[in-house]
Amino acid sequence: MLPDFDQPPVTEVIIGIQNATTQFSNVHAGMFYERMKKRFPKVSEQDPLAAIFETFGPNPVQSGFHLQFGRTPTRYWFVTEDDCELIQIQNDRFLHNWRQTQASDKYPRFKKLFSEFVLELDAWQKFLQDQNIGDLSINQVEVTYINHIYTEGEGNPYAYLGDVFRFWAKDMPPQEGFPFDNATGSVRFLLQDEEGAPYGRLHAEFLPAFHNETQRAAIQFQLTARAKPKQDTVDAARATIEKCHEAIVKSFAGLTTAKMHELWGLKNVSD
Amino acid sequence: MREHAPTEQWSTTVLREVCGLLDLKSNWDTYGAAPIKRETAMFAIQMLQSVMRERTPTPSVVPSSIGGIQFEWHTNALDLEVHVAGPYDADFWFEDRDRGESIEDTISNDFRRLDEAVIALTVRA
Numbered sequence: 001m002l003p004d005f006d007q008p009p010v011t012e013v014i015i016g017i018q019n020a021t022t023q024f025s026n027v028h029a030g031m032f033y034e035r036m037k038k039r040f041p042k043v044s045e046q047d048p049l050a051a052i053f054e055t056f057g058p059n060p061v062q063s064g065f066h067l068q069f070g071r072t073p074t075r076y077w078f079v080t081e082d083d084c085e086l087i088q089i090q091n092d093r094f095l096h097n098w099r100q101t102q103a104s105d106k107y108p109r110f111k112k113l114f115s116e117f118v119l120e121l122d123a124w125q126k127f128l129q130d131q132n133i134g135d136l137s138i139n140q141v142e143v144t145y146i147n148h149i150y151t152e153g154e155g156n157p158y159a160y161l162g163d164v165f166r167f168w169a170k171d172m173p174p175q176e177g178f179p180f181d182n183a184t185g186s187v188r189f190l191l192q193d194e195e196g197a198p199y200g201r202l203h204a205e206f207l208p209a210f211h212n213e214t215q216r217a218a219i220q221f222q223l224t225a226r227a228k229p230k231q232d233t234v235d236a237a238r239a240t241i242e243k244c245h246e247a248i249v250k251s252f253a254g255l256t257t258a259k260m261h262e263l264w265g266l267k268n269v270s271d
Numbered sequence: 272m273r274e275h276a277p278t279e280q281w282s283t284t285v286l287r288e289v290c291g292l293l294d295l296k297s298n299w300d301t302y303g304a305a306p307i308k309r310e311t312a313m314f315a316i317q318m319l320q321s322v323m324r325e326r327t328p329t330p331s332v333v334p335s336s337i338g339g340i341q342f343e344w345h346t347n348a349l350d351l352e353v354h355v356a357g358p359y360d361a362d363f364w365f366e367d368r369d370r371g372e373s374i375e376d377t378i379s380n381d382f383r384r385l386d387e388a389v390i391a392l393t394v395r396a
């Protein structure tokens with residue numbers, strides 16, 4: 001049972017997997033597009049995503065480096081007609097995004113997005129098998145929630161961070177002659193199994209953002225959970241994705257204030 | 272001084288050598304060896320970034336026939352060999368010849384046991 005909100009400030013959700021490199025090429029992208037174009041008629045090419053691994057040692061490794069050599073893989077976006085949903089494919093990635101493109105777009109809920117992702121991942125796995133270009137050996141899953149938070153106070157929303165986040169001192173005194181400009185921050189938490197061993201990480205960060213249509217200043221609060229499934233199978237990946245989602249929802253509720261929960265319409269709990 | 276910060280010296284050297292391994296084609300050893308995948312290299316580098324100290328000696332970098340990458344240190348009566356077969360799939364062997372002690376273990380996503388061996392290497396360097 002998880003916290004649930006009537007009007008969560010979610011503007012984008014990404015569900016995805018990372019797998020051992022397949023022999024997927026540009027030719028295969030065209031073939032897979034033929035299977036998916038009814039739902040995702042728009043196509044675009046994107047820079048590749050670097051492989052990321054959540055590991056645990058004494059030095060916190062910043063995932064940002066990318067080994068560039070030889071031919072770099074192409075990442076494709078197949079996008080729905082209304083631009084709200086897309087799948088991303090690469091030789092070692094498969095992701096599904098939902099994004100709010102207009103203020104009236106309502107977050108369709110994880111259950112719906114996850115069931116779509118599962119069907120699309122099945123189609124992707126079947127395609128890889130049909131073409132004999134590699135097994136879907138999954139080494140990591142990830143779930144990301146991007147929230148745009150608007151405060152009730154006038155002017156700079158960063159002056160009201162204490163209203164939004166429980167970890168930010170509400171009564172932080174203004175500095176005379178130095179009005180508050182903005183702030184960024186990040187926090188990381190471990191995901192642990194039943195024995196207390198880490199198997200993933202939850203990254204939470206906040207940074208300045210603006211509403212696409214109105215350009216109103218907002219606080220972007222992004223939560224990403226990445227984890228290694230117990231096995232490299234689709235079933236294990238699905239179970240781990242659900243754990244990542246649970247970690248994000250609990251952390252979102254835990255890191256934000258009761259005042260914001262009221263604004264977003266916190267209901268007791270739901271599945 | 273930030274003792275945990277990896278130095279540019281080891282990372283430049285090791286990155287160059289690992290990138291060189293990525294050019295190896297199938298059968299590079301003429302005995303049917305597998306090429307090294309990018310994700311194996313990424314994981315191997317990330318593992319080193321996680322455990323290397325400023326004074327840790329730079330390891331030798333060796334390809335393995337299954338498409339893996341091995342890092343080796345043989346210095347000051349200490350031997351450490353770390354073999355990365357793929358992401359989350361590695362093992363290491365460490366021997367302290369002065370003390371007559373050795374450790375062997377597998378590594379998935381938790382590098383803390385490997386870190387103990389790297390600390391020993393660093394302290395004795």
